[in-house]
Amino acid sequence: MVGGPHLFLFHRRGNWDRHLLPPVAAKVRSAMASENKDGEQHRHQEVGHKSLLQSDALYQYILETSVYPREPEPMKELRDITAKHPWNLMTTSADEGQFLGMLLKLINAKNTMEIGVYTGYSLLATALALPDDGKILAMDINRENFEIGLPVIQKAGVAHKIDFREGPALPVLDQLVEDVNSIRLQISDFQINRRLDELKIEFCAQAKNHGSFDFVFVDADKDNYINYHKRLLELVKVGGVIAYDNTLWNGSVVAPPDAPMRKYIRYYRDFVIELNKALAADERIEICQLPVGDGVTICRRVK
Numbered sequence: 637m638v639g640g641p642h643l644f645l646f647h648r649r650g651n652w653d654r655h656l657l658p659p660v661a662a663k664v665r666s667a668m669a670s671e672n673k674d675g676e677q678h679r680h681q682e683v684g685h686k687s688l689l690q691s692d693a694l695y696q697y698i699l700e701t702s703v704y705p706r707e708p709e710p711m712k713e714l715r716d717i718t719a720k721h722p723w724n725l726m727t728t729s730a731d732e733g734q735f736l737g738m739l740l741k742l743i744n745a746k747n748t749m750e751i752g753v754y755t756g757y758s759l760l761a762t763a764l765a766l767p768d769d770g771k772i773l774a775m776d777i778n779r780e781n782f783e784i785g786l787p788v789i790q791k792a793g794v795a796h797k798i799d800f801r802e803g804p805a806l807p808v809l810d811q812l813v814e815d816v817n818s819i820r821l822q823i824s825d826f827q828i829n830r831r832l833d834e835l836k837i838e839f840c841a842q843a844k845n846h847g848s849f850d851f852v853f854v855d856a857d858k859d860n861y862i863n864y865h866k867r868l869l870e871l872v873k874v875g876g877v878i879a880y881d882n883t884l885w886n887g888s889v890v891a892p893p894d895a896p897m898r899k900y901i902r903y904y905r906d907f908v909i910e911l912n913k914a915l916a917a918d919e920r921i922e923i924c925q926l927p928v929g930d931g932v933t934i935c936r937r938v939k
């Protein structure tokens with residue numbers, strides 16, 4: 637089997653087969669069509685096998701019925717502006733933006749982080765969902781694209797929630813992990829007249845940012861997701877959420893290794909596959925991988 641029903645879902649950032657060479661795309665399509673004829677119908681009747689999105693029309697139906705009519709005006713404006721940008725394939729889709737907003741409200745998020753801003757569609761979705769004193773530490777190596785969306789964010793009255801840092805995210809995370817509030821000197825077993833070398837002296841550093849974030853959205857360089865995860869698990873509180881975007885990576889996670897793919901899809905594919913395995917095996921989190929957008933894995937820290 638080349639793909640399976642879930643491949644129908646990857647039309648958020650253009651059609652999934654735009655990233656495969658035409659002969660391969662045709663092969664995948666025909667394999668899916670024949671599977672639909674032979675096996676698929678039966679699989680849909682199996683208990684627990686629920687694949688609802690089977691066509692572009694159904695996706696369009698969701699957008700037109702439930703997403704676009706409820707999309708806040710500034711988000712629509714930013715989506716239109718971004719559509720004219722040459723890298724628009726990178727933007728978060730409207731349905732995923734709606735999902736993020738809902739999730740943030742459900743968990744009452746206040747202190748959040750975003751890695752990978754681009755023109756700011758998911759950032760705006762987050763900023764609109766947070767309370768007025770909510771915060772987003774937003775990081776991107778490219779400020780220019782952030783500035784495309786910034787006027788819309790300002791007009792929406794939510795720019796005060798955003799602390800944008802230009803540059804790679806990893807050093808910022810390292811700094812957040814290392815930062816301490818205070819260093820406490822602890823002397824145990826203290827008795828007058830004890831010799832100094834007999835005293836048990838300990839320095840206790842109080843980590844400033846550990847467990848301080850309610851939510852983090854990771855939508856940047858896939859080859860660093862595992863490195864982000866290590867640090868984010870210290871920074872997110874127990875019960876907090878980390879959402880990793882693109883965990884189905886244009887369907888390439890189920891494509892045969894020798895299938896022709898665009899260079900960047902091939903390059904990041906193995907990192908995404910390794911991330912998915914690592915998240916599934918990580919007992920410190922509960923996970924739920926959703927076929928929204930290009931695949932988003934929600935991780936809830938439990939220890």
Ligand SMILES: C[S@@+](CC[C@H](N)C(=O)[O-])C[C@H]1O[C@@H](n2cnc3c(N)ncnc32)[C@H](O)[C@@H]1O
Nearest residue numbers: 726727728752753754758776777804805856857
């Ligand atoms: C898919 S886009 C983000 C899309 C964005 N969430 C949205 O809603 O439009 C990925 C972004 O990650 C940024 N990026 C890539 N490597 C990065 C890194 N090491 N640190 C921070 N940002 C990075 C890119 O500049 C790009 O803007």
